Amino acid sequence: MDEKETPQKDRRGFLAGAIFGMMGAIGAAIGVPALGYLLMPAKARRKEVWIEAADLANLTVNQPEQVVFQRERRDGWKFVTERAAALVVRTGEQQVVAFSPVCTHLGCAVSWSENEKHFLCPCHTSAFSTDGRVLTGPAPRPLDRFDVKIAEGKVLLGEIKQSAEG
Amino acid sequence: MLQGIVAWLEKRTGVETGVKLFLYEDIPASSGWKQVFGSVAMFCFLIQVVTGILLSLNYAPTPGDAHSSLRYILTELTGGRLLRGLHHWGASMMIVVVVLHMLQVFLWGAYKKPREATWMMGVVLLLLTLGFGLTGYLLPWDNRAYWGTVVTTQITAKAPIAGPYLLHLMGSDDGQIGVQTFARFYSAHVLLLPPLTMILMALHIYLVRRHGVAPEPNETAPPKKFYPGQVFKDTVAVFVMFSILFALAVAVRVPLGKIADPTDTTYIPRPEWYFLFLFQILKFFEGPMEIVGSMVLPGIAVGLLMTTPFIDRGAAVRIRQRTFAIGLVLIAGLGWAALTAAAVRSTPNREAWETFTPEEVAAIGNFRQAQCWRCHGTTPGDNKGGPNLADIAVREDRDWLVAHFRQNGANSGLRDLQWRQLANFMRNRLDDESVSSLQEAPQAVVRGAQLFMARNCGICHSINGTVARNGPPLNGVAKRRDRAWMEGHFLDPQRFSPGTAMPPYKFTSDEMGNMLAYMETLRH
Numbered sequence: 001m002d003e004k005e006t007p008q009k010d011r012r013g014f015l016a017g018a019i020f021g022m023m024g025a026i027g028a029a030i031g032v033p034a035l036g037y038l039l040m041p042a043k044a045r046r047k048e049v050w051i052e053a054a055d056l057a058n059l060t061v062n063q064p065e066q067v068v069f070q071r072e073r074r075d076g077w078k079f080v081t082e083r084a085a086a087l088v089v090r091t092g093e094q095q096v097v098a099f100s101p102v103c104t105h106l107g108c109a110v111s112w113s114e115n116e117k118h119f120l121c122p123c124h125t126s127a128f129s130t131d132g133r134v135l136t137g138p139a140p141r142p143l144d145r146f147d148v149k150i151a152e153g154k155v156l157l158g159e160i161k162q163s164a165e166g
Numbered sequence: 167m168l169q170g171i172v173a174w175l176e177k178r179t180g181v182e183t184g185v186k187l188f189l190y191e192d193i194p195a196s197s198g199w200k201q202v203f204g205s206v207a208m209f210c211f212l213i214q215v216v217t218g219i220l221l222s223l224n225y226a227p228t229p230g231d232a233h234s235s236l237r238y239i240l241t242e243l244t245g246g247r248l249l250r251g252l253h254h255w256g257a258s259m260m261i262v263v264v265v266l267h268m269l270q271v272f273l274w275g276a277y278k279k280p281r282e283a284t285w286m287m288g289v290v291l292l293l294l295t296l297g298f299g300l301t302g303y304l305l306p307w308d309n310r311a312y313w314g315t316v317v318t319t320q321i322t323a324k325a326p327i328a329g330p331y332l333l334h335l336m337g338s339d340d341g342q343i344g345v346q347t348f349a350r351f352y353s354a355h356v357l358l359l360p361p362l363t364m365i366l367m368a369l370h371i372y373l374v375r376r377h378g379v380a381p382e383p384n385e386t387a388p389p390k391k392f393y394p395g396q397v398f399k400d401t402v403a404v405f406v407m408f409s410i411l412f413a414l415a416v417a418v419r420v421p422l423g424k425i426a427d428p429t430d431t432t433y434i435p436r437p438e439w440y441f442l443f444l445f446q447i448l449k450f451f452e453g454p455m456e457i458v459g460s461m462v463l464p465g466i467a468v469g470l471l472m473t474t475p476f477i478d479r480g481a482a483v484r485i486r487q488r489t490f491a492i493g494l495v496l497i498a499g500l501g502w503a504a505l506t507a508a509a510v511r512s513t514p515n516r517e518a519w520e521t522f523t524p525e526e527v528a529a530i531g532n533f534r535q536a537q538c539w540r541c542h543g544t545t546p547g548d549n550k551g552g553p554n555l556a557d558i559a560v561r562e563d564r565d566w567l568v569a570h571f572r573q574n575g576a577n578s579g580l581r582d583l584q585w586r587q588l589a590n591f592m593r594n595r596l597d598d599e600s601v602s603s604l605q606e607a608p609q610a611v612v613r614g615a616q617l618f619m620a621r622n623c624g625i626c627h628s629i630n631g632t633v634a635r636n637g638p639p640l641n642g643v644a645k646r647r648d649r650a651w652m653e654g655h656f657l658d659p660q661r662f663s664p665g666t667a668m669p670p671y672k673f674t675s676d677e678m679g680n681m682l683a684y685m686e687t688l689r690h
């Protein structure tokens with residue numbers, strides 16, 4: 001290999017640079033849109049939906065209930081209507097909190113244990129108190145909560161808000 | 167550091183030697199710009215693979231979901247329209263480049279001994295490329311896709327002896343196209359054709375390497391290396407091709423039409439531009455002769471292409487001496503252009519709104535009367551306060567839409583009935599192909615359709631597939647009757663058709679003008 005700077009070598013360097021430059025430009029012209037396509041969320045406009053889940057009159061203070069309701073969920077290019085559940089706790093005369101019954105550890109279904117008076121996950125025995133805090137087990141954060149509204153004696157559930165870590 | 171890694175890899179895999187062997191291949195001193203097309207074709211294929219895989223990540227290959235998933239790609243995913251545009255125009259680009267590649271090889275006589283097998287594989291690759299186009303055409307599952315494929319399968323069905331078997335193979339025993347045909351076309355498009363093409367391309371390139379690039383006759387100059395001179399030229403050509411492709415994908419929007427509707431008799435199927443000449447040839451052969459246009463001639467053409475190296479055994483490869491070859495190419499090119507032009511010219515150019523029902527045309531009038539365009543753009547890029555109707559899929563249900571119209575168009579003087587017409591239009595009609603009608607349908611015509619709806623003409627008269635009783639269907643009325651007759655008939659039906667049940671309509675002169683304008687669009 002000749003290390004001297006010669007016109008021949010200049011030309012080779014220029015050609016190699018041009019080849020890589022053009023290929024790089026093509027790669028970027030496809031790669032950047034491809035990244036946006038794969039990583040950006042779909043542009044769908046979110047609609048605020050409140051679903052009637054329970055009658056306030058049927059709930060006893062501090063007595064958790066599992067309620068089942070129908071909801072419409074967006075699944076890619078489809079809208080699916082499906083059954084969903086919430087763990088509803090009446091905490092006062094006009095106050096209700098609703099937890100998503102999905103364990104924050106690995107997503108198993110959490111249910112109320114009448115014997116032990118807390119929410120139990122059957123998979124890895126995480127336990128949550130009636131205010132959603134982690135009592136024992138591997139769950140990293142409290143149960144997620146629904147937005148809750150009370151109107152005309154009905155409990156309305158909105159979006160699920162992810163709980164903070166710890 | 168980098169050198170260390172390369173050395174490590176070289177010791178274990180020999181990759182550096184391999185790459186160098188590839189790059190420092192000897193090529194004739196005479197090779198240059200005319201030999202770039204093979205590389206460009208390969209690159210086209212690569213783009214189709216990349217964009218195809220990306221599309222498939224959000225595409226559901228069944229008739230039930232294909233259309234809505236593609237619409238999701240186009241309207242809701244970042245870059246979705248661009249990627250689909252690249253894939254769509256990339257298919258056309260690939261045909262163009264492959265044909266250019268073949269022309270170069272043909273004109274310079276590069277298929278001659280010992281390169282016959284290379285050429286024949288190239289012909290098979292051309293057929294595979296066309297196969298991609300044919301199978302991919304169905305996948306958007308809009309009317310264009312559906313009806314185009316109906317024609318394809320029907321042509322195949324007419325093949326002697328093999329016809330019914332081929333039809334069965336395409337999953338279309340009863341001549342209908344459904345889940346089975348769709349599954350088979352999709353499978354061919356993504357599972358069968360790509361590996362076949364890759365294998366043949368690899369063999370094709372192997373043979374090019376084995377025989378070397380065809381030199382000029384009596385070439386005496388010492389050979390040069392493939393890299394960097396020729397690689398640079400190839401890359402420039404690839405770059406130019408890609409720039410054109412990218413510009414097409416950005417500038418020319420590929421519409422996604424209305425979802426495939428096997429009952430839509432108003433749709434006129436047209437194949438992709440590179441098949442138009444075949445489509446035109448079919449018109450020259452009627453009845454039992456049809457097979458000549460659909461099978462015999464194309465079969466002979468492919469056979470001649472395949473056997474070109476054996477037909478032309480002459481030694482002449484100097485381009486100046488190949489007058490016969492040049493003449494052949496010119497004649498073929500002219501013939502192709504003439505057939506394609508004839509096919510384009512004979513395509514009835516019906517505007518989207520000419521296929522609408524009266525209610526749908528009237529809905530355009532309602533859209534304008536309520537000045538919906540103040541907030542909603544109707545052409546790509548024309549973004550105003552509200553969502554651009556050219557860029558979204560309407561998912562809201564009819565009740566939501568009617569409530570939205572009532573709230574935002576309170577001063578327009580429109581009533582619930584008309585809001586419902588508009589809501590139906592938005593739900594059932596609005597798509598990439600029809601959205602332009604909101605701007606382009608002539609105002610007199612849409613006013614005429616509004617009048618047609620207001621006077622309940624549709625109870626007795628059908629237009630574009632609506633259900634009506636008693637009165638004659640109005641499709642084609644503009645061909646049957648002239649303007650003066652229609653005007654007189656509105657004013658005094660008994661004088662023109664004695665005994666008719668149609669009452670006289672005393673329209674104002676404006677109303678009459680609009681109504682007649684609408685009637686005069688009903689030519690088909």
